[in-house]
Amino acid sequence: MSREYDKLVRDEIPHIIRESGESPRTHVAEGEELDRRLAEKVVEEAREFEASHRIEELADIVAVIDAVLVREEVDWETLRELVSEKAAERGGFEDGVVLERVE
Template structure:
């Protein structure tokens, strides 16, 4: 038996059940979920650093959307804030590395 204490995607219990395995789950409040999602974000970013693929980036994005929702924001709010910051400060397209400011 493997023990976890982490947030999982909504269909994971069904997937485990379909595999004929038993499991324990519990539901937490949105406030508690933010802490679990924060930990999950670290996990997924680490996996992205290891694998550098689109699937891991999508996992990071899903967690960001979930965090935004738990904090009272929509996906559109998050995407619009991203665009607002890109318009005011730019993106990361030009690969600029700041080394010193005098």
């Protein structure tokens, strides 16, 4: 029974599928396709966190962000600096402020 996915998966998933006796059909995304699929993966993992509130889903989000940083040749320190700059300029999210409307 064939199942369709058409999504970016962790590198070892095809091996795990083969070990279970099934045959995965895959290709390696590169360039713009990889960029698009990484962006889609961030959204997918964020939705999974939204639904479950499980820390494991945050780990998946971090793994995808790590892959994006590698592609962009940006290190975590640079990303943390950007986070700090935005927090200094506009604040963080710790206070739980919800903007209802602007009149």
